[in-house]
Amino acid sequence: MEENLMEKVMEEVLKQLGDNKETPKGETAQPKANIGNPGLTEFVGTAIGETIGLVIANVDHNLHEFMKLDPKYKSIGIIGGRTGAGPQIMAADEAVKATNTEIISIELPRDTQGGAGHGNLILFGAEDVSDAKRAVEVTLKELDRTFGDVYGNSAGHIELQYTARASYACNKAWGAPIGKAFGVIVGAPAAIGVVIADTAVKAANVDIVGYASPSTTSFTNEVILFISGDSGAVRQAVMAAKEVGVKLLEALGNEPAPSNTQPYI
Amino acid sequence: MEENLMEKVMEEVLKQLGDNKETPKGETAQPKANIGNPGLTEFVGTAIGETIGLVIANVDHNLHEFMKLDPKYKSIGIIGGRTGAGPQIMAADEAVKATNTEIISIELPRDTQGGAGHGNLILFGAEDVSDAKRAVEVTLKELDRTFGDVYGNSAGHIELQYTARASYACNKAWGAPIGKAFGVIVGAPAAIGVVIADTAVKAANVDIVGYASPSTTSFTNEVILFISGDSGAVRQAVMAAKEVGVKLLEALGNEPAPSNTQPYI
Amino acid sequence: MEENLMEKVMEEVLKQLGDNKETPKGETAQPKANIGNPGLTEFVGTAIGETIGLVIANVDHNLHEFMKLDPKYKSIGIIGGRTGAGPQIMAADEAVKATNTEIISIELPRDTQGGAGHGNLILFGAEDVSDAKRAVEVTLKELDRTFGDVYGNSAGHIELQYTARASYACNKAWGAPIGKAFGVIVGAPAAIGVVIADTAVKAANVDIVGYASPSTTSFTNEVILFISGDSGAVRQAVMAAKEVGVKLLEALGNEPAPSNTQPYI
Numbered sequence: 041m042e043e044n045l046m047e048k049v050m051e052e053v054l055k056q057l058g059d060n061k062e063t064p065k066g067e068t069a070q071p072k073a074n075i076g077n078p079g080l081t082e083f084v085g086t087a088i089g090e091t092i093g094l095v096i097a098n099v100d101h102n103l104h105e106f107m108k109l110d111p112k113y114k115s116i117g118i119i120g121g122r123t124g125a126g127p128q129i130m131a132a133d134e135a136v137k138a139t140n141t142e143i144i145s146i147e148l149p150r151d152t153q154g155g156a157g158h159g160n161l162i163l164f165g166a167e168d169v170s171d172a173k174r175a176v177e178v179t180l181k182e183l184d185r186t187f188g189d190v191y192g193n194s195a196g197h198i199e200l201q202y203t204a205r206a207s208y209a210c211n212k213a214w215g216a217p218i219g220k221a222f223g224v225i226v227g228a229p230a231a232i233g234v235v236i237a238d239t240a241v242k243a244a245n246v247d248i249v250g251y252a253s254p255s256t257t258s259f260t261n262e263v264i265l266f267i268s269g270d271s272g273a274v275r276q277a278v279m280a281a282k283e284v285g286v287k288l289l290e291a292l293g294n295e296p297a298p299s300n301t302q303p304y305i
Numbered sequence: 306m307e308e309n310l311m312e313k314v315m316e317e318v319l320k321q322l323g324d325n326k327e328t329p330k331g332e333t334a335q336p337k338a339n340i341g342n343p344g345l346t347e348f349v350g351t352a353i354g355e356t357i358g359l360v361i362a363n364v365d366h367n368l369h370e371f372m373k374l375d376p377k378y379k380s381i382g383i384i385g386g387r388t389g390a391g392p393q394i395m396a397a398d399e400a401v402k403a404t405n406t407e408i409i410s411i412e413l414p415r416d417t418q419g420g421a422g423h424g425n426l427i428l429f430g431a432e433d434v435s436d437a438k439r440a441v442e443v444t445l446k447e448l449d450r451t452f453g454d455v456y457g458n459s460a461g462h463i464e465l466q467y468t469a470r471a472s473y474a475c476n477k478a479w480g481a482p483i484g485k486a487f488g489v490i491v492g493a494p495a496a497i498g499v500v501i502a503d504t505a506v507k508a509a510n511v512d513i514v515g516y517a518s519p520s521t522t523s524f525t526n527e528v529i530l531f532i533s534g535d536s537g538a539v540r541q542a543v544m545a546a547k548e549v550g551v552k553l554l555e556a557l558g559n560e561p562a563p564s565n566t567q568p569y570i
Numbered sequence: 571m572e573e574n575l576m577e578k579v580m581e582e583v584l585k586q587l588g589d590n591k592e593t594p595k596g597e598t599a600q601p602k603a604n605i606g607n608p609g610l611t612e613f614v615g616t617a618i619g620e621t622i623g624l625v626i627a628n629v630d631h632n633l634h635e636f637m638k639l640d641p642k643y644k645s646i647g648i649i650g651g652r653t654g655a656g657p658q659i660m661a662a663d664e665a666v667k668a669t670n671t672e673i674i675s676i677e678l679p680r681d682t683q684g685g686a687g688h689g690n691l692i693l694f695g696a697e698d699v700s701d702a703k704r705a706v707e708v709t710l711k712e713l714d715r716t717f718g719d720v721y722g723n724s725a726g727h728i729e730l731q732y733t734a735r736a737s738y739a740c741n742k743a744w745g746a747p748i749g750k751a752f753g754v755i756v757g758a759p760a761a762i763g764v765v766i767a768d769t770a771v772k773a774a775n776v777d778i779v780g781y782a783s784p785s786t787t788s789f790t791n792e793v794i795l796f797i798s799g800d801s802g803a804v805r806q807a808v809m810a811a812k813e814v815g816v817k818l819l820e821a822l823g824n825e826p827a828p829s830n831t832q833p834y835i
Contacts, residue, residue, distance in 0.1 A: 078552040082500045090460050092496050092557045100506045103530075106516040107499075120496020122421060122461065122526060149495065149519035149526035150789075154419025154684025156652060159526040161495040161519055195620050196652065230679065230691040231622050231650020234637075235612045241630045251636040254679035254691055258524040259415075259788040261652060261679035261689040265633075287608040292622045343817040347765045355725050357761050357822045365771045368795075371781040372764075385761020387686060387726065387791060414760060414784035414791035419684025424791040426760040426784055523789040524680075 084117075084176045087183040090153075091121030091128060091160075093176035097169040109144060113165030117141060117172035119179050122151050125158035125213075126201045126224050127190065131182035132162050133209035135175040141166045146213040148258050156196050156228035156261035162209070191286055195293025196261070198236070198285035199226035200278050204271050214266050215249055221271035222249070223278040225285075226264045230254055232288045233263025236281040240265055243280030244273040349382075349441045352448040355418075356386030356393060356425075358441040362434040374409060378430030382406060382437035384444050387416050390423035390478075391466045391489050392455065396447035397427050398474035400440040406431045411478040413523050421461050421493035421526035427474070453568045456551055460558025461526070463501070463550035464491035465543050469536050479531050480514055486536040487514070488543040490550075491529045495519055497553045498528025501546040505530060508545030509538040614647075614706045617713040620683075621651030621658060621690075623706035627699040639674060643695030647671060647702035649709050652681050655688035655743075656731045656754050657720065661712035662692050663739035665705040671696045676743040678788050686726050686758035686791035692739070718833045721816055725823025726791070728766070728815035729756035730808050732835045734801050744796050745779055751801040752779070753808040755815075756794045760784055762818045763793025766811040770795055773810030774803040808835055 077083050084093035095117050099109065109116070119128055125148045136143055144163040151159030162179075166172040189200040201224035203210065210216035214224065225240050227233025230253060241248060249266040257264060267277055289296045342348050349358035360382050364374065374381070386393055390413045401408060409428040416424030427444075431437040454465040466489035468475065475481035479489065490505050492498025495518060506513060514531040522529060532542055554561045607613050614623035625647050629639065639646070649658055655678045666673055674693040681689030692709075696702035719730040731754035733740065740746035744754065755770050757763025760783060771778060779796040787794060797807055812835070819826045 078556040080549060080552060082549075083553065083556060086557050090494070090557060092460075092494065092553065094496055094500050094553070096500060096503050100503050102513050103503055103506050103516065106513050116499075118496045118499050120494040120499075120526075122494050147495070147519040148524075149421070150415055150524040150680055151421060151494075151526045156679070156681060156689070159421070159494060159519075161499075161526070161528070163499075195622075229620070229622065229650040229652050229681075229689055230677070231624055231648045234646075234648050234650075234691075234693075235624050235626060238626050238630050238633055241633050248632050248636050251633065254677040254689075254788075258519075259678075259680040261650075261681045261691070263691070284610060284612075287610060288613065288622065288624070291608040291613060292616050292620060343821040345814060345817060347814075348818065348821060351822055355759070355822060357725075357759065357818065359761055359765050359818070361765060361768050365768050367778050368768055368771050368781065371778050381764075383761045383764050385759040385764075385791075387759050412760070412784040413789075414686070415680055415789040416686060416759075416791045424686070424759060424784075426764075426791070426793070428764070523784075 084173055085180050087180040088187050089121040089123040089127060089183065091119060091180065091183060093180045094118040095169060095173045095176055110165060112167065113144065115166045115169040115172040116144065117164035117166065117176040119162040119176060120160060122153050122159045123155070124152070124187065124190065125160040126199050126226060127183055127186035128160045128162060128179065129209050129213045130186040130201045130203060131179040133203060133207045134182045135164070135178035136208045138178050139175040140171045141175040143208050143212045146209065150258045150260055155192070157226070158258060158260055189282065191289065191296040193289055193293040193296040195289055196228040196232065197226070198232070198282065198289055198296065200224070200282045202275055202278050216266065217249070217268050220268050221274040223267045223274040224264065225267070225278060225281040226262055227285050228260070228262040230261050230263040232285060235288060236285040237263060237265035239284045240267065240277040240281040244276040245269065246273050246277045349438055350445045352445040353452050354386040354388040354392060354448065356384060356445065356448060358445045359383040360434060360438045360441055375430060377432065378409065380431045380434040380437040381409065382429035382431065382441040384427040384441060385425060387418050387424045388420070389417070389452065389455065390425040391464050391491060392448055392451035393425045393427060393444065394474050394478045395451040395466045395468060396444040398468060398472045399447045400429070400443035401473045403443050404440040405436045406440040408473050408477045411474065415523045415525055420457070423523060423525055454547065456554065456561040458554055458558040458561040461493040461497065461554055462491070463497070463547065463554055463561065465489070465547045467540055467543050481531065482514070482533050485533050486539040488532045488539040489529065490532070490543060490546040491527055492550050493525070493527040495526050495528040497550060500553060501550040502528060502530035504549045505532065505542040505546040509541040510534065511538050511542045614703055615710050617710040618717050619651040619653040619657060619713065621649060621710065621713060623710045624648040625699060625703045625706055640695060642697065643674065645696045645699040645702040646674065647694035647696065647706040649692040649706060650690060652683050652689045653685070654682070654717065654720065655690040656729050656756060657713055657716035658690045658692060658709065659739050659743045660716040660731045660733060661709040663733060663737045664712045665694070665708035666738045668708050669705040670701045671705040673738050673742045676739065680788045680790055685722070688788060688790055719812065719835050721819065721826040723819055723823040723826040726758040726762060726819055727756070728762070728812065728819055728826065730754070730812045730835055732805055732808050746796065747779070747798050750798050751804040753797045753804040754794065755797070755808060755811040756792055757815050758790070758792040760791050760793040762815060765818060766815040767793060767795035769814045770797065770807040770811040774806040775799065776803050776807045805835060
């Protein structure tokens with residue numbers, strides 16, 4: 041009977057504690073269950089990375105000016121999240137390809153819920169609210185895919201992004217040449233990023249578009265490499281970085297957990 | 306008897322865990338019990354937001370220069386906290402009205418214990434240490450009130466501030482016109498801040514004093530709107546933003562908990 | 571029997587919870603067990619502060635340029651951690667004295683796993699990979715010592731550093747006069763840093779080398795004082811700051827825990 045009781049107690053205790061648990065601090069927060077439209081016309085939806093998608097049909101005239109928006113955009117689509125910048129930017133890149141919108145601005149706060157990386161704020165501009173809304177919807181949907189190659193543990197994270205054809209979001213955020221294959225390699229803590237950047241460029245014949253370190257990346261503890269070139273080569277470079285990065289992360293912390301979506305590269 | 310035992314076990318377990326618990330990462334940390342003066346003349350007190358109030362009667366002559374203090378201030382009052390900037394600045398604003406001190410500087414670190422917002426460091430200058438101490442005391446006392454409209458959950462936070470008559474702290478930190486009604490609207494993640502800024506300015510006829518986003522706010526994941534104007538209008542704009550903001554926060558995370566003090570707006 | 575059962579249940583519950591616990595958010599994270607070389611030539615080792623030591627024998631030619639490295643350094647040593655900047659810089663300072671390497675760069679991300687301070691990224695340059703590797707090894711080994719005077723609790727942290735003879739890492743990061751005794755005094759939240767900086771300079775006749783606050787320190791919630799001068803005086807100033815700092819931290823949070831290594835100052 042004692043054994044039986046013990047089990048029941050443990051079950052109860054863990055259940056009660058589970059109910060009270062906060063979102064863990066890790067870099068790959070699970071998506072919140074969408075509780076549905078809170079009854080606001082501005083609400084579009086939510087997705088992984090504690091990302092929210094919103095829309096304003098007619099931005100207030102005075103605010104428009106303070107936000108330094110181009111007068112031609114009456115409507116804006118808004119994507120913002122606590123965890124991640126790469127996944128949201130890559131997803132927004134697909135949204136720009138698929139809709140009649142433009143990227144107004146991409147800002148990268150220092151965030152990830154106490155982790156080593158970024159959160160994000162992305163604004164789409166549109167003349168019509170339906171276009172802005174569509175861009176936000178596409179972005180939220182794409183996030184399941186673009187979070188596919190994010191690996192985090194207690195020590196940091198590795199993030200890999202690849203697109204066969206970069207568009208305006210990648211260009212705005214990172215200077216990616218439009219229309220060409222493009223890859224992003226992130227390592228945190230930054231020391232790991234240095235090594236996997238070197239691994240990537242040695243693995244295939246790619247062009248370096250940029251190299252970012254803490255003092256140039258909102259003071260996050262990341263080194264980020266941006267590469268462009270032949271589609272196969274970019275992919276190969278990204279894959280090589282991933283293999284080494286996961287091993288180094290494992291050497292520093294516990295086994296890196298992939299985010300809950302499928303690798304896509 | 307089993308039931309009885311179960312209850313006792315649960316009680317004991319939760320008590321023990323509670324004792325070991327760290328301050329939660331949320332943006333509305335509970336105030337620490339003041340353990341009393343640690344026996345230092347510099348110590349004034351503590352308050353909500355892990356805020357500490359300190360005073361230096363005679364700042365060391367050489368340090369004075371490195372801190373770039375105006376020579377006329379022999380004494381300084383110091384307010385600093387891990388969580389929040391708005392509440393501390395609004396409280397300091399009351400302190401400046403009530404005492405013979407001036408605001409020397411207001412700095413906003415990226416903090417909130419891993420949350421999406423700021424901590425703070427506020428310096429008061431005074432010719433006499435009793436004035437500096439009084440300013441710190443007033444600030445600590447006002448914090449119970451100014452934390453009244455902060456709402457946080459696992460996803461982020463909403464913060465609302467309102468004063469019928471802005472003074473030198475609001476002016477120094479945010480450019481508020483002195484003597485006029487002034488409001489501050491904060492949304493984190495920043496995407497929520499964009500929408501509630503728009504909501505606020507549509508709700509009443511107010512002047513926009515400023516609009517801040519991650520790249521201009523210590524890389525926090527916040528958008529902040531500053532408004533001025535007629536007292537009733539500012540209040541109405543702030544209230545409208547609060548209503549929408551809490552709903553959006555709820556759509557992204559769990560139910561936002563108000564901080565432990567009473568709404569004051 | 572009931573008492574006995576209670577004890578057993580508590581033991582089991584706490585064990586299970588302990589196993590699931592994440593690295594605490596505090597500023598003095600325990601070192602991860604080194605799981606050994608992950609089979610990569612770049613891996614050197616790990617140490618306290620979630621610090622990793624790496625080396626690249628031949629940095630890729632194109633990346634070399636993007637990293638703005640001096641062409642004469644074929645090899646680089648890399649130190650990077652999530653928690654702490656002072657300990658790693660002081661340790662790197664010893665490494666530079668002991669090896670044929672130079673400090674290329676020191677960058678201080680906003681980190682400490684959600685705490686109030688920094689992480690770090692330090693690059694050593696060398697013509698030969700064995701020198702770079704040796705510098706990384708010395709740094710990792712010294713960290714046990716240089717983490718000796720770091721005190722953290724739920725409210726913040728105090729960090730004290732002292733060297734009888736500053737070298738190139740202290741000079742690069744903080745402008746320390748080379749060859750002279752040098753001390754670093756860190757207080758977080760920043761308000762505590764202000765008071766202990768004042769305490770330090772009043773306690774002994776030292777030269778102030780610099781004073782840093784949130785807007786100049788990657789937006790961390792720290793005030794940092796840098797002092798130089800006679801060896802005994804620097805040490806005395808640092809000790810005085812430590813005594814007051816620990817008391818203030820205690821007044822704001824729970825009892826500050828020293829990091830797991832021995833005080834060395």
